[in-house]
Amino acid sequence: MVQALEIALVVEDALSRVLMEKVLAHTGRDYVVLRPLVERGVGNIRRSVTKYLNASRALPHVVLADLDQTACAPLLRRQWGVVDLPNTMLFRVAVREAEAWVLADRAGFAAFAGIPPSKISPAPEALADPKQELVNLVRRSRNKRLAAELVPAQGSAVSIGPLYNERLGQFVREHWDVEAAMANSPSLQRTVVRLRTFMK
Structure with a gap:
């Protein structure tokens, strides 16, 4: 054992x-x-x-x-x-x-965010601000509910949406592929x- x-x-x-x-x-x-x-x-x-x-x-x-x-x-x-x-x-x-690790599963994150995988950098560690990139990707999502949860309201002083950690945490637990x-x-x-x- x-x-x-x-x-x-x-x-x-x-x-x-x-x-x-x-x-x-x-x-x-x-x-x-x-x-x-x-x-x-x-x-x-x-x-x-x-x-x-x-x-x-x-x-x-x-x-x-x-x-x-x-x-x-x-x-x-x-x-x-x-x-x-x-x-x-x-x-x-x-x-x-940490957001670079999330984006590194390009196919998984694309499916979650409702965006084409080609929009996601193949080298997320080279991004200057992976968190901002993630928010910007979701901003363009067809999934308006997800965008409202992860993207801050226009003119807001905060950098993330109200359910950012909860929704991304759910994605990681249920769908994020570590090997990918x-x-x-x-x-x-x-x-x-x-x-x-x-x-x-």
Whole structure:
């Protein structure tokens, strides 16, 4: 019998949590998230990195942060002081943000959003702002209800619609294809590979 691997999962937002839960399941290992930490912003994760590092000695930690505007993942790791970590802590970076992983399943997202797959970039990690690109794609959708849920109202101060996390989370849980997304997202592929060997 395969022994469950109990971990703490640290992410920025609700969408990142759903993505990582799907990725953990996809590894084929028996991951159990005992402690999910949704930190509501990359700054909060950065401020708490030392705390996670120390806590990982009692419970292994998997941390996912968005690259955002930092030039590359190795630079972010150096800036955060997470280059050399104990084997009980895994630190991964989504390039440039978790929405790039969502868009990387081009066929799946196109079907969800009611748009042609050709409208979706084959290299979502090269986009300057994947979240904005995702919102813009849905804005052009034939599915007006979905657009109302994911796209902010005209003149709104917020960058996303009222049901953004709920609807995208539902898509990820029910339809997002990890293997298909890995083919278009190197940072996702590296994350899956590392999760398959973490704590072995």
